Amino acid sequence: MSRYIVIRILQAFLALIGITVLVFILVRASGDPTHLIITPTSTPEEIANLKKQLGLDKSYPEQFVVFVSGLVRGEFGDSIIKRKPAAEMIKEALPNTIKLGLPAFFIAMALALGLGVLAAARRDSIYDAGVKLIAVLGQALPGFWVAIMAMLLFSVRLRLLPVAGAGTLKHYVLPVGTMVFFLLPGMMRLVRSSMLDVLDAEYIRLARIKGLSEAKIIWKHALRNALIGPLTTAGMIFASLITGAVITEIIFNWPGMGRLLVEAVTARDFPVVQAITMLVAAMDLGMNIVVDIAYAFVDPQIRHQKS
Amino acid sequence: MMRVQITKRTANVRPRKKSRPRHIHVLKNLTFYLPLLVLTLLVFTAVFADVLAPHDPVAVSMQERLLPPAFMEGGTKKYLLGTDQLGRDILSRMIYGSRISLSVSLAVIAITASVGTVMGIVAGYLGGATEALLMRITDISMAFPPMLLALLLAVVFGPGFWTVVLALSILGWAPYARLIRGETLKLRYTDFVAQARINGASSLRIMVKHIFPNIVNSLIVVITMAVGMLILAEAALSFLGVGVPPPAPSWGYMVNEGRSVIDRAWWISAFPGIVIGLVVLSGNFLGDWLRDKLDPRLRQL
Amino acid sequence: MMQNRAKTVLEVEGLRTSFFTRKGEVKAVDGISFYVREGETLGLVGESGCGKTVTGLSLLRLLPEPAGRILDGKILLDGIDLLALSKKEMRAVRGKVISMILQDPMTSLNPVYTVGEQIAEPVRQQQGLRGEKAREAVIAALRLLHIPSPEVRLRDYPFQLSGGMRQRVVGAIAMSCNPRLLIADEPTTALDATIQAQYLALFKEVQRKTNVAIIFITHDFGVVARMCHRVAVMYAGKIVETAPTEVIFRQPWHPYTAALINSVPRLDRKVERLYSIKGQPPSLINLPPGCRFCPRCPKAREICREREPEARQVGSEHFVFCWQVS
Numbered sequence: 001m002s003r004y005i006v007i008r009i010l011q012a013f014l015a016l017i018g019i020t021v022l023v024f025i026l027v028r029a030s031g032d033p034t035h036l037i038i039t040p041t042s043t044p045e046e047i048a049n050l051k052k053q054l055g056l057d058k059s060y061p062e063q064f065v066v067f068v069s070g071l072v073r074g075e076f077g078d079s080i081i082k083r084k085p086a087a088e089m090i091k092e093a094l095p096n097t098i099k100l101g102l103p104a105f106f107i108a109m110a111l112a113l114g115l116g117v118l119a120a121a122r123r124d125s126i127y128d129a130g131v132k133l134i135a136v137l138g139q140a141l142p143g144f145w146v147a148i149m150a151m152l153l154f155s156v157r158l159r160l161l162p163v164a165g166a167g168t169l170k171h172y173v174l175p176v177g178t179m180v181f182f183l184l185p186g187m188m189r190l191v192r193s194s195m196l197d198v199l200d201a202e203y204i205r206l207a208r209i210k211g212l213s214e215a216k217i218i219w220k221h222a223l224r225n226a227l228i229g230p231l232t233t234a235g236m237i238f239a240s241l242i243t244g245a246v247i248t249e250i251i252f253n254w255p256g257m258g259r260l261l262v263e264a265v266t267a268r269d270f271p272v273v274q275a276i277t278m279l280v281a282a283m284d285l286g287m288n289i290v291v292d293i294a295y296a297f298v299d300p301q302i303r304h305q306k307s
Numbered sequence: 308m309m310r311v312q313i314t315k316r317t318a319n320v321r322p323r324k325k326s327r328p329r330h331i332h333v334l335k336n337l338t339f340y341l342p343l344l345v346l347t348l349l350v351f352t353a354v355f356a357d358v359l360a361p362h363d364p365v366a367v368s369m370q371e372r373l374l375p376p377a378f379m380e381g382g383t384k385k386y387l388l389g390t391d392q393l394g395r396d397i398l399s400r401m402i403y404g405s406r407i408s409l410s411v412s413l414a415v416i417a418i419t420a421s422v423g424t425v426m427g428i429v430a431g432y433l434g435g436a437t438e439a440l441l442m443r444i445t446d447i448s449m450a451f452p453p454m455l456l457a458l459l460l461a462v463v464f465g466p467g468f469w470t471v472v473l474a475l476s477i478l479g480w481a482p483y484a485r486l487i488r489g490e491t492l493k494l495r496y497t498d499f500v501a502q503a504r505i506n507g508a509s510s511l512r513i514m515v516k517h518i519f520p521n522i523v524n525s526l527i528v529v530i531t532m533a534v535g536m537l538i539l540a541e542a543a544l545s546f547l548g549v550g551v552p553p554p555a556p557s558w559g560y561m562v563n564e565g566r567s568v569i570d571r572a573w574w575i576s577a578f579p580g581i582v583i584g585l586v587v588l589s590g591n592f593l594g595d596w597l598r599d600k601l602d603p604r605l606r607q608l
Numbered sequence: 609m610m611q612n613r614a615k616t617v618l619e620v621e622g623l624r625t626s627f628f629t630r631k632g633e634v635k636a637v638d639g640i641s642f643y644v645r646e647g648e649t650l651g652l653v654g655e656s657g658c659g660k661t662v663t664g665l666s667l668l669r670l671l672p673e674p675a676g677r678i679l680d681g682k683i684l685l686d687g688i689d690l691l692a693l694s695k696k697e698m699r700a701v702r703g704k705v706i707s708m709i710l711q712d713p714m715t716s717l718n719p720v721y722t723v724g725e726q727i728a729e730p731v732r733q734q735q736g737l738r739g740e741k742a743r744e745a746v747i748a749a750l751r752l753l754h755i756p757s758p759e760v761r762l763r764d765y766p767f768q769l770s771g772g773m774r775q776r777v778v779g780a781i782a783m784s785c786n787p788r789l790l791i792a793d794e795p796t797t798a799l800d801a802t803i804q805a806q807y808l809a810l811f812k813e814v815q816r817k818t819n820v821a822i823i824f825i826t827h828d829f830g831v832v833a834r835m836c837h838r839v840a841v842m843y844a845g846k847i848v849e850t851a852p853t854e855v856i857f858r859q860p861w862h863p864y865t866a867a868l869i870n871s872v873p874r875l876d877r878k879v880e881r882l883y884s885i886k887g888q889p890p891s892l893i894n895l896p897p898g899c900r901f902c903p904r905c906p907k908a909r910e911i912c913r914e915r916e917p918e919a920r921q922v923g924s925e926h927f928v929f930c931w932q933v934s
Contacts, residue, residue, distance in 0.1 A: 142539055142542050142543065142562070206708075209708045211704060212699075212733060225720055243453075277455060
């Protein structure tokens with residue numbers, strides 16, 4: 001078990017190195033950022049100074065060494081556009097994304113679990129039909145469109161909620177709702193089908209033979225087995241909350257990581273893009289390890305694996 | 308969001324013995340014919356866009372900007388679904404937009420399905436170090452956040468048709484590879500493959516003549532199920548401004564354009580979104596139907 | 609005989625169970641009657657699909673819903689009609705008064721809970737035992753099934769046990785509340801031959817100790833010979849013959865029973881060739897009028913095709929449903 005986790009961490013570390021190299025190359029390939037800063041009146045000396053200041057006068061291998069040693073110290077360099085440390089910009093934006101992503105994640109997962117289980121337990125009932133409808137619509141309608149339509153209805157027409165921005169509790173309703181709409185359907189469908197498979201199992205029949213209550217059968221015997229599949233997906237969803245928030249943050253003008261990323265990408269603001277990419281990748285890999293450990297808790301067979 | 312999630316569980320999947328009420332049976336057929344009709348219409352519209360569209364999709368007419376649809380007060384028959392901020396006809400733009408959605412999806416499917424199939428069959432059939440290497444690459448591809456990569460690529464190569472195709476393809480092959488490898492592994496130990504080996508067939512011949520024909524059904528199902536997802540992904544990229552660049556009328560971009568005038572002209576955003584939803588819905592239903600017919604084992608998809 | 613004085617535990621009268629499918633009503637069990645006494649094992653024998661398992665599930669009222677339904681009949685357990693009980697009352701019967709062993713030990717235990725927990729569940733639920741008392745009951749159940757070092761084994765997960773050991777655990781779950789009736793649905797079919805013999809011997813011993821009534825569902829007359837006091841042979845949802853085991857082996861009346869017995873290879877008898885029954889059992893949706901076996905019966909007559917045979921007593925506790933007898 002501990003060996004298994006050590007191997008997973010080692011693998012994650014290797015993947016992180018791979019992503020570091022990839023990001024470095026991709027970002028350099030995206031063009032020279034000095035073009036975005038210089039004005040027509042800039043003299044060649046000024047441009048050279050700027051390049052030196054940004055460390056762009058060095059060779060690529062040298063730049064890579066600087067990049068990596070910075071990473072190790074937790075420094076990502078300064079934003080080319082805003083002229084302040086990328087780490088600082090992330091520090092400002094990240095809490096906003098967390099405030100948006102965490103509630104959305106937990107609401108979506110709780111709903112997915114409750115509705116998925118309900119639909120499976122009452123198969124072919126009106127609940128099941130409702131859940132299927134939500135799933136079908138949720139997977140077909142573009143989330144950004146639903147968000148805009150919700151904005152039109154609740155903010156513009158009914159004037160119940162603010163159009164955009166962050167601040168009061170009311171500001172959270174639409175963005176969080178949009179993200180829940182993104183996250184819920186796939187997860188709910190997965191929980192439902194996973195649950196249906198498990199409910200067909202012989203050990204469920206044996207649990208009924210024992211005289212256990214339907215609630216115990218579903219929540220104790222079926223759910224724990226049915227969660228093994230969806231757990232991976234939940235981990236993946238959690239790890240991708242930052243990129244998953246991009247569209248929501250753009251629509252609702254939410255000052256979080258997603259918006260920062262799109263702004264940085266369109267402005268070719270290397271250090272910021274690098275910093276965000278590394279953070280997203282690290283979160284992804286970290287989450288994978290968390291999921292592996294969670295697996296071991298749910299599935300005793302993994303816990304007892306010696307090799 | 309842009310990745311086809313294939314979570315095929317290892318638990319033994321047994322056919323359900325329960326009977327289904329009759330109305331579900333009728334619905335099942337409807338969920339085949341209606342989606343088929345919608346998708347046929349989509350292809351027809353895309354092919355004959357220049358004949359069908361009543362107006363030039365990029366013709367600006369500032370006097371006729373923000374006109375509501377014909378059925379609303381102030382709308383005219385000239386612009387059935389109204390006009391946008393630049394006075395361009397929404398209907399015509401949507402008709403031309405079908406070309407972008409369809410061509411991007413088809414190009415991505417062609418690339419991802421063929422790359423994924425080759426990787427999957429080779430990994431599954433050859434096994435050993437080849438398999439280990441290919442599957443590691445697949446794992447990494449599936450772990451990479453697709454949105455992030457798409458944004459990066461859009462900047463590296465500049466927005467454009469092939470950038471979008473590349474952004475959606477570069478990770479999109481991985482789920483195919485994983486699925487096809489699984490199918491190949493099952494076939495690898497069947498008697499007819501063993502027989503072909505005994506008869507001295509080369510690895511290449513076995514993969515092409517014996518393995519591939521047996522995975523075609525699974526492949527068709529997964530491809531159909533990917534259509535909806537790709538159309539959504541293309542729309543999302545366009546929405547973020549990294550899709551096929553304007554003035555080309557992409558559906559996702561149209562939704563975004565309407566955002567700033569949503570309080571005055573809801574139709575600019577609303578109609579393209581409805582069409583996206585309808586097409587994706589059709590693709591998903593058709594995929595489900597085909598899966599039930601061709602390969603019920605993929606129910607988890 | 610000794611068993612004749614023993615109290616009757618279960619009496620089933622005219623049980624009819626159907627499945628309602630898109631293709632029509634499947635009459636899985638069509639009016640069967642039988643009884644089991646304390647300390648007695650009744651073998652329920654027949655080909656797959658003849659309604660044996662459905663009979664077992666009907667007794668527990670655990671048919672797959674909503675398709676399966678009990679239409680008619682009485683299931684009297686110690687004189688109480690189970691079909692008249694509320695859902696809640698029925699739940700209290702399961703595991704405690706009637707329990708069941710399923711066929712495949714590899715799939716009938718929940719993979720994520722320990723063996724001890726899975727045995728403890730019915731103990732807690734049905735007997736209200738907690739803590740140390742529950743643990744003692746679990747260990748007692750494991751001991752009853754001869755599971756070595758039960759204090760250690762109860763912390764094991766199913767995947768850590770062999771198939772035979774798992775089936776003993778399933779047996780321990782079934783016996784944990786000391787039930788009056790045990791339904792064993794082909795419990796040894798999935799086991800190796802040697803393990804199978806051990807398991808059968810084990811159950812004879814369990815029965816001697818607990819005086820439990822057992823309904824042993826099987827397709828194998830070899831198992832019947834070793835395990836059962838009496839036999840009921842089922843064909844296409846009906847019982848065609850029922851008799852004490854040694855009687856039925858000596859003198860089977862129904863042609864179907866005879867064919868089944870003759871299809872068992874035996875060393876103590878010279879058989880020219882093993883008998884096999886031509887044809888297939890009828891579809892349970894469109895049943896022919898008359899005797900259900902007559903399309904395959906070598907001795908079928910005109911009347912067999914027209915009217916269903918009625919029960920005839922041909923000996924002590926020996927009943928046959930066949931026109932040949934009258």
